[in-house]
Amino acid sequence: MAGTEHLSVRREGATLVLTLNRPEAKNALSLPMLVGLYDGWLAADEDDTIRSVVLTGAGGCFCAGMDLKALAGKGMEGEQYRDRMTADPDLHWKAMLRHHRPRKPVVAAVEGHCVAGGTEILQGTDIRIAGAGATFGLFEVRRGLFPIGGSTVRLPRQIARTHALEMLLTGRPYSAAEAAGIGLIGRVVPDGTALEEALAVAERINACGPLAVEAVKASVYETAEMTETEGLAAELKRGWPVFATDDAKEGARAFAEQRPPVYRRA
Template sequence: MKRTAASATMTPDDGRPAMSGTAHLTVERTDATLVLTLNRPEARNALSPPMLVALYDAWLAADADDTVRSVVLTGAGGAFCSGMDLKALAAGGPAEGPWRARFKADPDLHWKAMLRHHRPRKPVIAAVEGPCVAGGTEILQGTDIRIAGRSATFGLYEVRRGLFPLGGSTVRLPRQIPRTHAMEMLLTGRPYTAEEAGRIGLVGRVVPDGTALGAALETAALINANAPLAVEAVKASVYATADLPEDEALRRELAIGRPVFDTADAAEGTRAFTEKRPPVYRRA
């Protein structure tokens, strides 16, 4: 796979999504996959103001770029994310500087960055190594596919610190895993191994340590080979119908899925199958 640094550089206040990242978030392209790496290994990739700003800009940039077909979210230095930077939280939020202006302009920015108030239209795959706790486990719940190294750890530690998991976990977690497991994770604040996270369905696959990113990129490549309009419609339908009664959900599914059959890509997929060749999809 060809991996390159994202080249577009945009200022934080020019109204356009940035592709360049910051010191706390690296942004790279691997073929049609955008790889976002939380990059504060000295702090186990705790969420910082510049990281959150860059992360939200990267979500927007991925959706705005039709050559990006999937996104992989991972962490540097053998950790995924240890949650919010509690030192910054205790100090009252972002320090003075360019980041404060972004948060002032959009008080919801941190929730969008953490995928609480924003859902990318492209599939998002989490590649987890090491700690993925507190806010890390909350961001995880906003991803679509989750792959973890065997030594990864998970947990919602907020109640142990007198805090509340405001990243959406009291709503999302009971909808994603059995309620009894969600309640235990939320109320005990205890750590979970990758194997246990796999058993309860918090992650989909556990792989040998050090291979989560490779496995995520392999999964992304499988997604990238498919018709992008179909992929995005499938993702949209899954989320749009999740909480609807079945009859209403099926009507919504038809509204989202039926137009896919009228696309040039649908005709290309059928033609390529008949001609026994790989399809060439053009998002049309």
């Protein structure tokens, strides 16, 4: 896939790297970016040679949220993509991972600003790594807006409610250390190394059985709101078929033969 003028795409082995690429505007969301993101998620879902996705931003910044100038009626770049939005009015929510969950694991590599819509997209990712100088926060209430990208629902399910409400109701910025302390991100690394670390995590994922990885991810999310009894039953339905795959047999053989496994999604 080619990406768009505000969304760069490249392959690193079995990893698809999606880069928010509008650094002059701190990677604020635009039509070309949203269309590119959505196409990227679809490409990852449909291409079985892709085993993981890394989402990052260009120019030392992740994403500063929605383009407020466009929201104020000054026009948004990329009007040539308007027909895509017309054809699928839900496209922007899918792009922002509000109404779409990719099959493959998504690792976020954050540097610089990851605020407002950036923090909302972040909540749709699976593993989150940030440079020490990264900044997080949901600033919408400070501007009289509502964080409608899913944060009032997702954030209290991902971090303690008291932390979620403080972030949502004060609109204040959070450092990377604070974000890690409340569980919004998983790991803080030296500035400028988040992408390198994210690619290393993705490579470790890629070395695992893809059918097992996808089943594990699906199970975690689909059982999140179930009772323990319901969740354990659902886990068995997801998990037992994995044991019957050729990949499972290959994993055992490779272990016994002390060699790297060669998985074939079978």
